[in-house]
Amino acid sequence: MAAIAYVNGRYLPLHQASVNIEDRGYQFGDGIYEVLFAHRGRLIDAKLHLARLERSLAEVEIAAPMRASSLGAVISELLARNRAQTALIYIQITRGVARRDHAFPHPHVPPSLVITVRRKPLPPADLGAWGVGAITLPDERWARCDIKSTNLLPNVLAKEAARRAGAFEAILLDEQGLVREAASSTVWAVTAGGVLVTRPLDQHILPGCTRAALLELLGELNVRFEERALAQDELRQAREIFITSATSFVKPVLKLDGLPVGQARPGPVAEALYASYRARFGE
Template structure:
């Protein structure tokens, strides 16, 4: 069965899907995107992703191409046509097609919407085998990383550096020596004192939806955590480290730059959070809201 994509009002074979050469997403990265995990045919944490999509669009002054309910119908139709039981649905909205000029089009143009979907391996049921390593890498991104823009060249270069060194993820280090996030993930540590920590929100990191949901689940379970900067040195001395994202879920980091984290196995905090999030995905009850 050939894959199906949605492009500006039409469902088309994936191999024929195309946008105009003067689409501003193509020429300027003047676009935002989201990725939602599909598990057992259900959308995981869909509402936080749509909330973040709308926020990103507001920040760069692009209107929604259609009401949220209509967009949800399109997403489900793409998943249905591709017969996705386990996978992801990707959706991207650009400012639209206009004569190439850095400033916004003087005459409003319709936003452009593209939706694709693909299969992934099933959600992991056990943490054994669900593990990763990481490298550290300078954070060379722009100052508004809180907007989920398609302008991901620094992230691409960081991830490629990780791949070339046999690692799964690149953990980015800001010029002041603090950890920001991974190339496409939120970074967490259990520090040398046993405190669970992740970076606080600001323009320099993406407000991860899995991060938000996991925090809500931890509050329900009475698990304490800290939001705030931590240094590269604290990362290297951590007892545990893990990453979160829509496709990483809760994934242990067992080594950084070739040096084991702790004893090189998933630690007790990471194990517990993996189990909590796995139950959430399996049960898909109401999504906890971040405070």
């Protein structure tokens, strides 16, 4: 069965789906996106993701192409047409099609909406099979990383640098050597003193939806937690490091810059958070 995409009101075979060459997403990266995970047809953390989508649109002044309820109906239909019950849903909204000019088009044009679905199984129950390596790099992205923009070239270059180093992810550091986030995920660490730390939200990091969901679970797990900046040296001495996102869930980092993290195996905090988060899937 051919994969089906939703493009500006039409359900099309993926190989036939296309957008206008003057779409501002193609010309300028003038758009935003969102990624959701569905398990057994149910969207995980849907309210968090749709709220972030709405916020990103507002920050860049793109009109929502449809109401949230209609968007949910389109996603459900797309899952059905792709016969995909456990999958990633990618939503991209751009400012629309207009003659190439940096300023917003006047009069305004309708925004473009593209949604695709890709099957993705649940990660393994054994986190030992889910661990990865990471490298550290200077953060070279723009100053509004709290917006989930399609301007991802610095992220692409960071992920490629990680791949060439034999790692999965790149952890990005600010000018003072403090951890911001990774190229496509939130960074957490359990310090040498046993405290779980992640950076507080600001304009330099994306407000991760999996991050928000895990913060709700911390009270149940009796984990010492601090929301603060983490220095590179503190990161290197951490007992545990893990990354989170809608695609990584809770993924332990077992090597950092080629050196083992802790005992080079998933730690108890990552395992506890992963088990609690996986329970949200009904597993």
